[in-house]
Amino acid sequence: MCAEKIGWDSSQLRKYDLHLDEIPRLHYEDPKVDEFMQKNQPVLITGSKLVKPAEEKWTLDYLEKNLGKSNHTVFVSRNHKFKYFDEKKIYNKNNLKGVEFTPPTKRVDMKITDFMKKLREWKRGDERLYLQQPLNSTVGSTIVEDYLKFDWHFVAEKKNKYHWGELTSNVLFISMEGNVTPCHYDEQQNLFAQILGYKRCILFAPDQFECLYPHPVYHPHDRQSMVDFERPDYTKYPKFKNLKGCETVVGPGDVLYIPIYWWHHVESLMRGGPTVTVNFWYKGGPTNLEYPLQDHQKVSIMRNVEKMLLEVLQDPKEVGPLLRTMVLGRYC
Ligand SMILES: CC[C@@H](CC(=O)C(=O)O)C(=O)O
Numbered sequence: 001m002c003a004e005k006i007g008w009d010s011s012q013l014r015k016y017d018l019h020l021d022e023i024p025r026l027h028y029e030d031p032k033v034d035e036f037m038q039k040n041q042p043v044l045i046t047g048s049k050l051v052k053p054a055e056e057k058w059t060l061d062y063l064e065k066n067l068g069k070s071n072h073t074v075f076v077s078r079n080h081k082f083k084y085f086d087e088k089k090i091y092n093k094n095n096l097k098g099v100e101f102t103p104p105t106k107r108v109d110m111k112i113t114d115f116m117k118k119l120r121e122w123k124r125g126d127e128r129l130y131l132q133q134p135l136n137s138t139v140g141s142t143i144v145e146d147y148l149k150f151d152w153h154f155v156a157e158k159k160n161k162y163h164w165g166e167l168t169s170n171v172l173f174i175s176m177e178g179n180v181t182p183c184h185y186d187e188q189q190n191l192f193a194q195i196l197g198y199k200r201c202i203l204f205a206p207d208q209f210e211c212l213y214p215h216p217v218y219h220p221h222d223r224q225s226m227v228d229f230e231r232p233d234y235t236k237y238p239k240f241k242n243l244k245g246c247e248t249v250v251g252p253g254d255v256l257y258i259p260i261y262w263w264h265h266v267e268s269l270m271r272g273g274p275t276v277t278v279n280f281w282y283k284g285g286p287t288n289l290e291y292p293l294q295d296h297q298k299v300s301i302m303r304n305v306e307k308m309l310l311e312v313l314q315d316p317k318e319v320g321p322l323l324r325t326m327v328l329g330r331y332c
């Protein structure tokens with residue numbers, strides 16, 4: 001990646017033992033953008049006006065002044081990682097035995113003024129913060145005005161062309177430099193619009209499932225990889241060494257298409273200052289079953305098998321033995 005003209009350098013990237021190709025960077029008017037999106041493949045789209053009003057105005061001061069007086073969702077971590085967890089699965093009364101879980105981060109409600117103060121006063125060793133707030137009625141009218149001036153024609157054209165479902169949310173992310181969102185997948189199509197600062201996005205196709213060892217579906221870390229990219233345990237996760245992926249660094253005005261079920265690891269560049277992103281999450285839309293099935297459809301099938309087995313077996317410890325009995329010597 002040639003970086004000199006875009007204000008960052010490779011010393012700001014965390015080091016991993018990964019084989020990564022470059023995600024194609026194409027101007028939004030280039031017809032090849034659609035060739036990638038049609039095939040559910042990632043592409044970095046440059047030059048669009050999707051979030052132009054935000055790109056022009058959303059400095060940290062502007063956001064502090066205009067994000068509104070309500071509380072916003074902020075995650076707090078003792079280190080630079082913000083591994084997502086599903087609170088509902090921790091307290092799931094569906095008598096799932098033995099789910100021992102200590103959340104790696106805390107979710108707190110915080111006023112934007114308190115958040116920004118902590119950001120300004122942060123020093124090495126302090127807890128890190130990551131604001132992750134859906135753009136909804138809690139934000140101030142000025143931000144709403146900017147939001148309404150996003151290029152909704154651009155996203156509507158993509159939604160309709162690829163038969164996506166409804167827009168479920170736009171989440172505003174305000175990250176400290178160096179924060180990492182570890183590798184996970186979402187069950188939504190995602191247009192990831194960068195507004196301030198630079199983020200490295202490392203993506204892996206759904207067929208890399210067996211190299212990324214996701215937590216079981218019942219686990220609060222469902223959809224998240226169990227592998228620590230910084231210290232991979234190759235004994236526990238031997239196929240991690242075969243992992244193949246692609247990456248890009250998104251900067252202000254860039255829009256990264258993260259296809260549904262594609263794994264992604266996201267990091268705000270070290271020493272790059274705070275970053276601001278807005279994503280556009282869309283439901284996947286109708287699935288026409290053509291054979292052979294696509295890899296992301298197989299992931300969805302595996303998820304449903306896990307859910308069904310947990311429903312009937314109740315005890316997560318019984319799922320593995322039953323699957324082994326069913327498969328070993330018979331299907332492999
Ligand atoms: C959840 C935070 C992450 C973005 C992401 O995972 C997504 O938009 O799906 C990031 O930017 O750190």
Ligand SMILES: [Zn+2]
Binds near residue numbers: 185186264
């Ligand atoms: Zn995600």
